[in-house]
Amino acid sequence: MAAGNGTQQRTISALVQDKPGVLARISGLFRRRGFNIASLAVGRSESPGLSRMTFVVEGPEEVVKHVAAQLDRLIDVVEVRDITESNIVWRELALIKVNAPAKTRGEVLELTNVYRANVIDIGVESLTMEISGGRQKIDSLIELLRKFGLLEVIRTGRVATLRGTLVEGEDDGLFQSDASSPTYILPVTSGESGSV
């Protein structure tokens, strides 16, 4: 889980009351306790009146390991779990708008297919695709698209849940393990259940 220089990333899943000001309470807590939010995803949960938040926080190891306990002190936080060391499956979604004039469009579309991204909008000079998966998969696609001219990259941040089986996904933890690596490794596809 180490990200180098004594800093650490942790994945926290929290069920919170869907009320005004909840995000301000949480972000205020993070600020004053010295936690840095690497990514944050919020949305309505399966229970009415409750939202699910998935955070990836980073900071010194001694500090970030207290994130869940501190969050649990907030009255509006109903349930919180630090799932960093748990057997989790997680995904991130990105929308990527890239230059795609007729000359290079074929090549861009081929990458789209390899990465199982979907083209959701197409114009004369550009196209927009959506891709979901682990961070490494998205990072490597972005890296490959860079030479065509990236116009816009929008990422959701990570959402995560505990696995329903005891079978561990080997590369689901890539978000963390590659965090300190300056180079991206082209992922190997491994069938439908893979985590590319």
Add this chain to the structure above:
Amino acid sequence: MSKHLSGSQIVCEALLKEGVDVVFGIPGGAILPLYGVLSQYPDLRHILTRHEQGAAHSADGYSRSTGKVGVAFATSGPGATNLVTGLATAMMDSVPMVAITGQVGRAAIGTDAFQEADITGASMPLTKHNYLVMRADDLGATVHEAFHIARTGRPGPVLIDIPKDVFTEMGNYDPDAPLDLPGYQIPCKAEESQVEAAAKLINESEKPVILAGHGVVLSRAFDELRELAEKAQIPVVTTLLGISSFPEDHVLSTGFPGMHGMAYSSLAVDQADLIINFGSRFDDRIVGDAKRFSRSSKKIHVDIDPAEINKTIAVDAPVVGNIKDIFGQLLPKVKQKTHLEWLQHIEHLKAEHPSLRIPESDRLMGQHVVKALSDVTKGEAIITTGVGQHQMWAAQHYQFKNANSWLSSGGAGTMGYEVPSAIGAQVGNPDKLIWSICGDGGFQMTLMELATAVENNLPVKYAIMNNNHLGMITQWQDFFYEGDFQAETYTANPDFVKLAEAYGMKGIRVTKQDELESAIAEANAHDGPVIVDFVIEKVDDLYPMIPAGQSVEELIEEPN
């Protein structure tokens, strides 16, 4: 059964249902509709303070001294922001309080209206929880939730902000509606495995020390603490806020440790093989350098707040739950012991490091004053203090006999706490003797509340340690800033005896040691508030001292 009432009425009915009989506050435009119905609720006694900070600290002093939730009212804008120091003080020391503030009308919120301030935003990090209530229908449930949150678990202040037109709106109030607080759990008993692990460490230890913090006071576990200490013959060190959780004339009482604590107390903590921490958060004033804090000991940390475990000090056995319940679980598992050798060693430490230095001087010193107060009141008064040298002299030299008789701003370190907190304590304890030990600096931060004491016939005794200096500042500038004294001297203090008289109080001045006892007795005998102006030596350093961030290795016991 649901009632149809105005928002103001709902607030008052809900307060009464929570058992509130006194409120400290000061009105203003946005909260006037609430004041407008107070005459319908004569059982809600309102104490008019002169400043909102005074209302907050009075509610705090009332709460600490009675165990009930203190309540403060303030209006919007500056009224609400003036409460903030009081909220922060209560938050740092886990004091249960509910503050109700008026807000501008709903339509004006967010428009920078006259006397508008975002008090829920401002107080977010300084309260346990806060609310902005936008419908009269929600008021009743919110008040009940606020009290529940304030007084349960790790207690703390809760603020309810109410727009002016929500006070006047009609709404439904169901006093019996269940609370809707999913995920809010109140720890009571600890897991049995944690208790077992702690009991094992206690039974194996040869040199144990109990570190009793504010948690013991807040959970009113005085008898249980004493029972455990006596059963296993464990010396009891109290933190600054743990003072008066254990009788100081008890043979096992080992003082308070840390920056200005007793040297023998700090040394006992350092030399122990086991620290049993009941409800202290290993504050930096006790720990100093965390890496060098009591290196050879194992640590048990009993706390109601799981977020405190391993926050500053890594512990061997965490026990999470309500301290009073945990004592009940722990007591039968702890074996009777004598720890004779260790207790003899502590006696030796006490003899070798007396720590309660009273300088040999013909002049009047702060320590003389506290010693005399302790003797004349037989250690039975409730003491409130401000922050600084006088606070430490009070902590060191007053020998507390009664449980929960020490009210001081430990975490926030709020100067000015002494004047209004004493008012709150006296309101909550009309038959008890309250002495407020003040510095001349802090006293002048909140002295306007003297009028509140006079107006309500509250016989608080104010002891001003008057040295025309910010004493602690003077000492730090001397020790750590090469004697470069800046802004440490007060050259224009008022004549505090005349000030007392101007407020219609009794004023007494004491300048000599041999006047002390008679002046204190005279103040005690007076049926009304008194200021005693103790004109003490201008500059006197406070010992023992462990400089900030250091350890017992840097302990300074006496002046060079």
